[in-house]
Amino acid sequence: MALDDNGPLLAGVTWSLCLVSGFFLGLRLYAKISRRHPLWWDDHILIFSWVLLLIESIMTQIGITIGLGKHTDQIPLINLFITAVGLSIGTTITCFASTLSKISFGVTLLRLTSGYTRTFVWFCIVSLFVVMLPSAFLPYLRCRPLMKMWNPTIEGDCWDAQTLIGYGYFNAAWCACADFALALLPWKLIWGLQLSLRDKIGVSVAMSMGLLAGVCAVVKGVYLGQLGQDDFTYNGKDVIIWTAVETATAIVGASIPVLRVFFKETISSSHSRSHRTFETAKSAPELSLSTLQSTT
Template sequence: MGPVESMGPAINIAGWLLVSFSGLFLALRIYCKFLKHRGLWWDDHVLLAAWVALLVDMVINSYSISLGFGEHIWDIDAHNLANIGLLGQLGATVSILAAVWSKTSFGMTLLRITEKKTKATVWFIIVTMNLAMSMSALITWIQCNPVAKGWETMLPGSCWDPKVNAYYGVFSGAYSGTMDIVLALLPWSVVWNLQMKKKEKIGVAIAMSMGVFAGCTAFVKSSKILLLLKGDFTFEGYHLVIWGSAETAITIMAASIPVLRVLVREVKTATRRRYGESTNSDTYHKKSYGAGTVQRANTVTMVTSDYKHGIQSSNAGSFPSFVREDDSSDKSIIGAHKASGKILQTQEITVRYHERTDVRDMGQMV
């Protein structure tokens, strides 16, 4: 008897790498939120739930592999087939939940920065995508009567034609991938209307468009579903396990990338300070993206002069060059007429104002 062909080791390596990398991105996302004292929003909690579901799915898959999943059905101990079938249904359900939750999280993020028709579009995508994928998970459990016949084929009862579940799985997967791409493109119309530098707009839009890769992964996974109709589900199922995990992991990483831009900015700032680089903006402009407030400070120095109507001033900003007759009270106090050409008084003027709401919300998100 020749060696047993098994995809089990490949599933374990690929699956746990995807769980680890997506977990790292998610941890950095959460760290950036607390770094800016923003706390977690609903989209963060839903994305965290998606990662936990991905982790649970991988645990189920690893146990199933220990029973023979990844090998051809004729190479597996017959006593393990029922357990592998049950674990397969559980894993498929959890995998679908992980995928749809990760996509829902990004949709919830977009709801915070979109308005009117765009917001309605996002809501439509979230609702229909959840319905389509939830139905796909439900069919797995209702296709047989009794339910247990789904994994114990020798039980008396009946099941739907396997093509029903397979074809609907292709549809729901393709629809999910299409919605991934739509959600990835929506930020361009939103970002382009914000009061930001063009370079910054492009950076933010690209960062929020990484979901395109998740959509491509969903298409690949959908194309592999029909392989289950061959009857060798314990071997051919490895395609769905790997690509299903990749779909969720990539979505989590794509949803985290925009927030990680905060960490990149912090690293750049720390690098400039370390090497002694400074700019005028460091001296006169202090921006707090969390609070949406900009502060500008100017120092005005009054110097006595022979001008009849005022005291000459020197300033760091765009304030008037001379202080006119309304400074007479100051002159009477400091005795301007007795000390021509000398610095008499220095005033620091601070102006605070708030950024536009949409720009502030974008700053908080990314």
């Protein structure tokens, strides 16, 4: 049986994603700061991406309080207008949030690559940003006057919504391809290093979590058709959810490689301290006996 209000679902999913991704990002920052490693551009970009995800979660929550998630015929006209404006602004914010979360990992790879491989990473970074821009801003150019975009009763002209949806499909496909390319690139980089097979696989898998973000981009693209449906405040839940999933997954995926190194070093250091403590305790009686013998 279909729910009459998708608001609780939207709130639960978006806030859960925001908190989980924030937790992983916090661990990433702690891992670097605790080892006195300075934050680099990839860290700052990822932080900004998460802040945008937080803003989007807040805006979604505000939208829910005035009707987002309900059928349009259940929402007062003024609230419907405010919700439409909020969704438009939210779309712009999420475009930047999801793209920057992917770019952050690309910036990380810039530190590990050179030559043609580095050029390819730059191509992915720049193209992701450039391809995203129309999705973020074209909706505001769709109608003249602008207010007709949110209030169909106003006289004016608008492009066919399918034009924007079609570009959205292209954007989602491009993001997915870039995610897959950047996620698979570490396998090429790591496989040539002098590491054990176990370490090669471990590092490569940890740096390939972007594959999940690519899958999310594909799923989001499947649901983009909801934007052209009537009753958008109710039917648009999947696009809102999967856009947040895409961003959160990219943030978590970009944090895992740093956390893998941190936890590995922490465990190794802990074992080393335990071994030294054991050796000290083991040698203590012998030291006491030799000292006693020397004094007699």
